[in-house]
Amino acid sequence: MTRIAIVGSGLIGSAWAVSFARGGCEVSMFDTSRAVAAAALSHVARMADQMAGADLLFGESADTVCSRINVAATLDEALSGADHVQENVPEDLEIKQAVWGELDRLAPATAVLASSTSALLPSKFTEALSGRHRCVVAHPINPPSLIPAVEVVPAPWTDPQVVERTALLMERIGQTPIRMEREIDGFLMNRLQGALLQEAFRLVDQGIVGPEAVDIGIRDGLAPRWAVSGPFETIDFNAPGGVREYVNRYQGMFMTMAQHQKDPVDWSGPVLNRIEQQRRATVPLAELPRAQARRDSRLTALMQFLRGNRA
Amino acid sequence: MTRIAIVGSGLIGSAWAVSFARGGCEVSMFDTSRAVAAAALSHVARMADQMAGADLLFGESADTVCSRINVAATLDEALSGADHVQENVPEDLEIKQAVWGELDRLAPATAVLASSTSALLPSKFTEALSGRHRCVVAHPINPPSLIPAVEVVPAPWTDPQVVERTALLMERIGQTPIRMEREIDGFLMNRLQGALLQEAFRLVDQGIVGPEAVDIGIRDGLAPRWAVSGPFETIDFNAPGGVREYVNRYQGMFMTMAQHQKDPVDWSGPVLNRIEQQRRATVPLAELPRAQARRDSRLTALMQFLRGNRA
Incomplete structure (x- = not known):
């Protein structure tokens, strides 16, 4: 039985707990905030039910997973x-460095230490640790219980x-690991998202x-196709x-475009007013949580569909 | 009853025919190749059945649509x-310019002339036409019968x-029009795809x-979420x-990345060998049509799901 420690049991930690437990692991959660720790189990139960x-839940009952x-x-x-x-x-x-010092000191010598960070390179908070060889990033798209992809950095x-062992554990619990050869700002997914967003802001900025x-x-348009075949698969077809x-x-066409896609746009300039205006006209700020909940429930249904229709 | 003329009845033209007919339009197809014209109706029938x-088919029977x-x-x-x-x-x-000369000369003065082109700006083949004010691009993601998005340029x-009338016609037949203010290489979707691919090639090229x-x-990872909420909606949530x-x-993080995303990579350099090797190890060239057919049938099922689960 694989034993997992979840350190920090907010939304991401709780979703990880469900994901690991669904995959048959024994999960122990900890949070320095008593309020967050107290809420974790009921949050886990709600997610498991959903x-x-x-x-x-790969055929398991919510009770079994929660147990x-x-x-x-x-x-x-x-x-x-x-x-x-x-x-x-x-x-x-600073928080990461302090916590990782403790993790390296207190965790069994054979344990892999993985961070869910999206914004910090693993070298930034593991360099000084005596067990730094066993430290890695395992960054999910939230929530990992729903979205399979996890970057292993x-x-x-x-x-x-340690990378390989983490990737295999991810596969065993039903995630899809992305094996990265080395760390880089934004890892893989935020780099791809960033490149696309950069062009999106530019096109709106230019009117x-x-x-x-x-x-x-x-x-x-593009996403439904990408949800069944990734970008390289898609152009291969x-x-x-x-x-x-x-x-x-098509390289010629894309290289012509690339000449005009070099300089980043200021996302917080006038273009942001235009985007915010359109978003708030569609969903007022007070309605945002409700709209997000609707999106999440559609996403849950979509993942059910996609899991049942794997290639 | 809206009357549609489809000029060029290959794969894209046939898919358009199904899309317009499903939306209640009367469709007449033409192709200069007798072989393509002869195959069009059976291709249309096969698509309509699928x-x-x-x-x-929005509740219509395949026979009604085909009729x-x-x-x-x-x-x-x-x-x-x-x-x-x-x-x-x-x-x-040259072909486009010749055909568009004929279309402008022969079509009723009140008809809108729309091109499915993805690679040519509309100004390139409509400038000399006396009816150039009624010319527009309506570029689908193939096949339009399956994927809703259509760029109106x-x-x-x-x-x-003419832009507005075309966009409204697209809405009426169940497509989702993308209204562009002016023409630009790659329109919207290929520009977004190009920006993402550029970064994808770069990350593989750099190892x-x-x-x-x-x-x-x-x-x-990203596509399932984008298939229920677009990129701006997603960051808004x-x-x-x-x-x-x-x-x-997050602008700071994305701007740091952008500094390293400026120079285009040569897609046809060594990186292409690596991508092709991985693709051919996964799907040998001889198997590609079969793998594509499987992808298309999964995409059809996905579109059925998404159409039935609109926000």
């Missing part, structure tokens, strides 16, 4: 016997076997399209000779 | 009484009412990830204060 309703999750009174207790530690504390370098001193057009073009023929045919 | 099976589609013997006959002409001839400027001399990681990061707070929090 996932069960969408048939996303594998407990809340520890101390960090020491949570880490006791852990094979894998998943850290989800705030994205603040080594620091320069991370043992390659070529309104903000809604961008959402339509992705939501009702788009020419009879595969990706090589696609590149031969 | 769409009916996935409940994508609204005929093949004309001459261009003149196809254009007779047309309200909207949808052109799908090869992406060759004016030339500098296109009458804004940060393998090609498969890119496909996982989009297919199992990702901070309690909406898009403005998101930009305040």
Whole structure:
């Protein structure tokens, strides 16, 4: 039985707990905030129920999954016997460094230490640790219980076997690991998202399209195709000779565009007023949580569909 | 009853025919190739059956939809009484210019002339036409019968009412129009795809990830979320204060990345060998059509799901 310690049991930590427990692991959660720790189990139960309703617990019942999750009174207790530690504390370098010092000191010598950070490179908070070879980033798209992709990112001193062991654990619990060769700002997914957003802000800034057009073009255009075949798979399908023929045919068009996609736009300039105006006209700020909940429930249904229709 | 002329009845033209007919229009198809014209109706029938099976004919039967589609013997006959002409001839400027000269001469003065081109700006083949004010691009993601998004792109001399009339027609037949203020290389969707691909090629070229990681990061990570909420909607949901707070929090991270995303990579360099190798190891070239057919049938099922789960 694989034992998991979840350190930081807010929204991300709780979702990780469900994901690991669904995969058959024994999970112990810890949070320095008593209020967050107290809320964690009921949040876990709510998520597990929702996932069960969408048939996303891989045939297990919500009760069975929840029975594998407990809340520890101390960090020491949570880490006791852990094979894998998943850290989800705030994205603040000083906090991370302090917490990681403790994790390395208290966790069993054989445990892998993984961070859910999206914003900090693993080298920034593991360099000084004596166990830095066992430290890695495992960054999910939230919530990991719903979205499979997880970026596994080594620091320069991370043992390659730690990357591999983490990737295999992710596969075992139903996530899809993205193996990165080395750390880089934004990892993979935020770099791809950033490149796309950069062009989206530019097109609105230049008055070529309104903000809604961008959402339509992705939501009702590119994303459905990408949800069944990734970007390289997609262009590989788009020419009879595969990706090589696609590149031969279309590289010229994309290189012409690239000449005008070099300089970043100031996202917080006038373009932000235009985007915010369109968003608030569509969803007033007070309605945002409700609209987000509707989006999340559609996303849950979509993931149920996609899980049931794997290639 | 709106009358549509489809000029060029290959794969794209046939898919357009199903889309317009499903929306209640009377469709007349024409192709200069007798072989293509002869194959068009059976291709239309096959598509209509597949769409009916996935409940994508908006409650109409395949027979009813097909009964609204005929093949004309001459261009003149196809254009007779047309309200909207949808052109799908090869992406060759000389061919386009020749065909558009004919369309402008032969189509009723009140007809809108729309091109499915993805690669040519509308100004390139409409400038010399006396009816150039009624010319526009209506570029679908293939096949339009399945994917809703359609880019509506004016030339500098296109009458804004022609853009609006085309967008409304698209809405009426169940497409989602993207209204562009002016023409630009790659329009909206290929510009967004290009920006994302550029970064994908760069990350593989630099040895940060393998090609498969890119496909996982989009297919199992970003795309499912984007298929229910577009990129601006998504970041608007990702901070309690909406898009403005998101930009305040994360612009710094994205601007740091942008500094390293300026120079285009040579897609046909060594990086292409690596991508092609991975793709061909996954799907040998001879298997590509079969893999694509599987992808398309999953995409059809996904579109049925998404159409039935609109916000």
